[in-house]
Amino acid sequence: KAGVTQTPRYLIKTRGQQVTLSCSPISGHRSVSWYQQTPGQGLQFLFEYFSETQRNKGNFPGRFSGRQFSNSRSEMNVSTLELGDSALYLCASSEQGYSYEQYFGPGTRLTVT
Amino acid sequence: AQTVTQSQPEMSVQEAETVTLSCTYDTSESDYYLFWYKQPPSRQMILVIRQEAYKQQNATENRFSVNFQKAAKSFSLKISDSQLGDAAMYFCAYYHGNAGNMLTFGGGTRLMVKP
Numbered sequence: 001k002a003g004v005t006q007t008p009r010y011l012i013k014t015r016g017q018q019v020t021l022s023c024s025p026i027s028g029h030r031s032v033s034w035y036q037q038t039p040g041q042g043l044q045f046l047f048e049y050f051s052e053t054q055r056n057k058g059n060f061p062g063r064f065s066g067r068q069f070s071n072s073r074s075e076m077n078v079s080t081l082e083l084g085d086s087a088l089y090l091c092a093s094s095e096q097g098y099s100y101e102q103y104f105g106p107g108t109r110l111t112v113t
Numbered sequence: 114a115q116t117v118t119q120s121q122p123e124m125s126v127q128e129a130e131t132v133t134l135s136c137t138y139d140t141s142e143s144d145y146y147l148f149w150y151k152q153p154p155s156r157q158m159i160l161v162i163r164q165e166a167y168k169q170q171n172a173t174e175n176r177f178s179v180n181f182q183k184a185a186k187s188f189s190l191k192i193s194d195s196q197l198g199d200a201a202m203y204f205c206a207y208y209h210g211n212a213g214n215m216l217t218f219g220g221g222t223r224l225m226v227k228p
Contacts (some may be wrong), residue, residue, distance in 0.1 A: 092158075099214055106156060
């Protein structure tokens with residue numbers, strides 16, 4: 001099976017713009033989780049989707065949102081970008097609703113200027 | 114809330130030597146999972162080893178082994194016969210399942226391997 005894919009791999013945006021990142025899970029996986037990785041804050045959980053429903057959300061402002069489609073692909077959106085949103089955004093997929101087996105994608109590096 | 118702490122921001126080891134990375138965590142749960150993930154410069158998170166809290170036996174995967182002390186809430190990773198390819202960021206992570214598939218990560222330890 002193909003692994004988790006994330007597009008784009010690199011992105012440069014200007015402060016105030018919005019951005020959409022995409023994550024395609026492993027075939028058959030129904031859960032997608034998103035994480036933000038920064039040098040200062042480390043890896044922080046953003047949100048998780050399972051069967052098109054958001055089940056859990058981390059402590060992030062409302063500018064961060066996401067959704068999941070019927071084919072389990074997920075997108076996350078950040079509106080009104082700030083310099084502090086520059087980060088590596090990782091997604092992970094799981095087959096089951098409650099599973100410690102999670103598979104990570106290669107990440108999207110977002111730079112906000 | 115669960116927290117995971119890695120007190121060593123950086124570690125260095127000579128090639129072929131052994132190194133131990135430390136991790137402590139805080140939880141009120143009795144059944145959970147702990148992990149060590151490796152993140153090389155390519156940024157891909159790779160699962161190194163997993164420990165189920167209900168198992169007393171420490172997990173081992175080839176050159177990687179853990180020392181799991183449940184009462185002390187300590188979970189260290191030992192890398193034996195270190196290789197240049199082991200150089201990476203290492204993250205300790207916790208999973209319980211009461212919050213879907215969310216993983217809680219420590220701050221990471223950068224491991225450097227000297228030839």
